[in-house]
Amino acid sequence: MIKRSPLVLGNKSLKDVTDDICAPVERFPSRGWIGLFLGAKTLLLFYIGILAAVVGIGIGLLGVNSPVFWGTMIVTFVFWIGIGHAGTLISAVLFLFRQKWRTSVARTAEAMTVFAVMTAGLFPLLHTGRPWLDYWLFPYPNQRGPLWVNFRSPLLWDVFAVSTYATVSMVFWYIGLVPDFATIKDRAKNALRRKVYGALSLGWRGTAKNWSHYEMVYLILAGLSTPLVLSVHTIVSFDFAVSNLPGWHTTIFPPYFVAGAIFSGFAMVVTLMTLVRIGFPEFKNYVTLDHMEVMNKIIMTTGMLVGYAYASEFFIAWYSGNQYERFVFINRAFGPYGWAYWTMVSCNVLIPQLFWFKKMRRSIPVMFVVSIFVNIGMWFERFVITVTSLHRDFLPSSWGMYAWSWFDTGVLVGSFGMFLTLFLLYLRLFPAISIAEVKPVLHVGYDEKGGHH
Amino acid sequence: MAQYTKGIAGIWTDEHLILKAARKTREAGFTKFEAISAYPVHGMEEACGIKRSWIPYVTFVSGFVGMILGLLLTWWTSAVDWAVNVGGKPFFSLPAFIPIIFELTILFAALCSVAALFYACKIPRIDPPNIDPDLSCHKFAIFIPFNDVGYDESKIEKMFKEMGATEVKKTEY
Numbered sequence: 001m002i003k004r005s006p007l008v009l010g011n012k013s014l015k016d017v018t019d020d021i022c023a024p025v026e027r028f029p030s031r032g033w034i035g036l037f038l039g040a041k042t043l044l045l046f047y048i049g050i051l052a053a054v055v056g057i058g059i060g061l062l063g064v065n066s067p068v069f070w071g072t073m074i075v076t077f078v079f080w081i082g083i084g085h086a087g088t089l090i091s092a093v094l095f096l097f098r099q100k101w102r103t104s105v106a107r108t109a110e111a112m113t114v115f116a117v118m119t120a121g122l123f124p125l126l127h128t129g130r131p132w133l134d135y136w137l138f139p140y141p142n143q144r145g146p147l148w149v150n151f152r153s154p155l156l157w158d159v160f161a162v163s164t165y166a167t168v169s170m171v172f173w174y175i176g177l178v179p180d181f182a183t184i185k186d187r188a189k190n191a192l193r194r195k196v197y198g199a200l201s202l203g204w205r206g207t208a209k210n211w212s213h214y215e216m217v218y219l220i221l222a223g224l225s226t227p228l229v230l231s232v233h234t235i236v237s238f239d240f241a242v243s244n245l246p247g248w249h250t251t252i253f254p255p256y257f258v259a260g261a262i263f264s265g266f267a268m269v270v271t272l273m274t275l276v277r278i279g280f281p282e283f284k285n286y287v288t289l290d291h292m293e294v295m296n297k298i299i300m301t302t303g304m305l306v307g308y309a310y311a312s313e314f315f316i317a318w319y320s321g322n323q324y325e326r327f328v329f330i331n332r333a334f335g336p337y338g339w340a341y342w343t344m345v346s347c348n349v350l351i352p353q354l355f356w357f358k359k360m361r362r363s364i365p366v367m368f369v370v371s372i373f374v375n376i377g378m379w380f381e382r383f384v385i386t387v388t389s390l391h392r393d394f395l396p397s398s399w400g401m402y403a404w405s406w407f408d409t410g411v412l413v414g415s416f417g418m419f420l421t422l423f424l425l426y427l428r429l430f431p432a433i434s435i436a437e438v439k440p441v442l443h444v445g446y447d448e449k450g451g452h453h
Numbered sequence: 454m455a456q457y458t459k460g461i462a463g464i465w466t467d468e469h470l471i472l473k474a475a476r477k478t479r480e481a482g483f484t485k486f487e488a489i490s491a492y493p494v495h496g497m498e499e500a501c502g503i504k505r506s507w508i509p510y511v512t513f514v515s516g517f518v519g520m521i522l523g524l525l526l527t528w529w530t531s532a533v534d535w536a537v538n539v540g541g542k543p544f545f546s547l548p549a550f551i552p553i554i555f556e557l558t559i560l561f562a563a564l565c566s567v568a569a570l571f572y573a574c575k576i577p578r579i580d581p582p583n584i585d586p587d588l589s590c591h592k593f594a595i596f597i598p599f600n601d602v603g604y605d606e607s608k609i610e611k612m613f614k615e616m617g618a619t620e621v622k623k624t625e626y
């Protein structure tokens with residue numbers, strides 16, 4: 001029989017688990033946390049300023065122009081939505097596959113999903129240019145006919161997909177949190193804390209009958225989230241693939257986008273988890289090196305899937321015999337945006353190859369750096385797809401470049417301020433590992449006497 | 454409050470003992486007892502004789518309703534109420550409506566399942582009585598309400614103690 005290594009190190013008792021995971025919520029925040037939070041919050045304020053300018057003065061502050069009408073907003077939207085997908089993959093798909101190692105990472109990954117989707121959701125809303133009219137995106141009875149939305153448009157599918165995804169992932173996340181809120185409430189010594197977490201816990205009591213329903217709903221939500229998460233990035237890829245533009249109009253897009261989303265999301269989970277492990281040393285027994293190694297393996301696998309997609313796109317461009325398609329791809333790699341293309345290939349395909357070596361997979365500094373490169377590479381992937389397909393139009397007279405302005409930089413960098421502020425608040429206020437889910441897997445990898453296998 | 458019932462509760466600190474205790478309590482003929490734990494204990498449903506949850510039926514029906522509503526919405530708005538010719542496509546372009554229908558199916562199924570969970574567990578509930586604050590941490594309890602068949606405080610107390618309960622107390626739940 002293959003030996004299983006323990007999922008939770010340190011022979012913890014049930015009480016230890018509760019104490020460890022509740023500790024960051026109950027103690028005064030560390031200096032490191034305060035420092036990071038002030039930094040993130042300042043970045044968020046800067047972001048609000050930038051967005052206010054973009055809304056108040058106009059979308060023209062960004063580099064969008066003819067023929068590149070889609071720019072940073074769309075690129076960064078796809079980037080953040082993609083990051084969100086790893087959270088659902090860990091919390092729902094791995095749950096259905098009964099991967100018990102997911103338990104200690106699922107909560108934080110799911111939180112990442114919720115915050116990444118929030119960050120992403122702003123972009124298409126602002127990219128409309130007149131965000132105060134965004135309610136037009138929803139089909140509601142109106143006095144203009146009623147003139148309904150165009151259900152044949154992939155952009156409208158996106159409205160439904162992203163809003164459903166945001167709703168269902170938030171509900172899934174919250175349902176997972178309810179029993180842990182009850183735990184914090186029961187431990188609370190402070191009346192206000194007791195009230196707040198008591199309200200959040202909805203009066204959960206944990207009777208066997210309740211658990212039976214609860215586990216069923218958790219399974220159902222996992223089962224619903226799985227096709228949902230695949231549909232969301234499929235539909236995001238339809239935003240491109242359903243058009244007739246060479247470089248976008250490819251059937252490979254849905255699986256290619258989903259693989260890329262998982263890839264970038266896992267990279268973000270690794271980035272965040274390495275930091276969480278440094279900030280909250282007690283979590284090292286729960287999010288062990290084994291967990292990190294498994295995620296690095298997934299990063300390498302999906303990285304190669306994405307690399308395969310890059311290669312097959314090129315092959316099909318040549319094989320199709322369509323001269324426009326060929327031109328777009330040759331221009332992509334060797335045209336004026338060749339640097340972006342090769343940044344993408346090296347970050348996404350070459351650098352993750354380091355993970356063939358066990359030493360690299362298990363080294364915290366190495367995985368941190370690699371995950372940052374993957375994040376950069378995946379942002380460039382969306383940039384390459386969006387901008388290089390647009391900038392050399394069918395008519396050479398209308399060729400142009402994306403006029404990157406410092407507002408573009410502000411939007412991209414500022415969005416991290418929003419994400420990190422939310423994430424840091426989450427780490428302080430919510431139990432960052434699922435207490436009720438870790439307890440049943442405590443014994444995994446230990447024999448009857450409590451020793452290792 | 455009136456909705457809570459008085460009864461007697463035993464408290465355990467071991468997962469194996471609570472499983473045995475739950476089984477014995479059921480074998481002793483009690484039907485309305487509750488077993489309380491901080492996490493779903495494996496095998497507790499069998500021990501307490503709890504039937505499989507009925508929530509999947511709600512999921513199925515609400516998902517189906519969501520699907521029909523999505524179909525009706527896209528069909529009625531695009532082909533009946535104000536039909537607009539978009540690029541020569543049919544008014545009722547079913548393949549293009551599938552993403553919308555699918556998302557509404559998932560949305561309805563998920564939200565209704567959660568609503569069913571709230572109903573089944575009677576949450577949200579304000580400040581329910583708490584037998585022991587450690588029950589959401591590392592202790593386990595069995596609670597037998599006074600109106601259960603064959604309720605006899607001294608007998609139950611003896612039974613709980615025999616099964617390894619560390620504490621037995623009269624309480625409300």
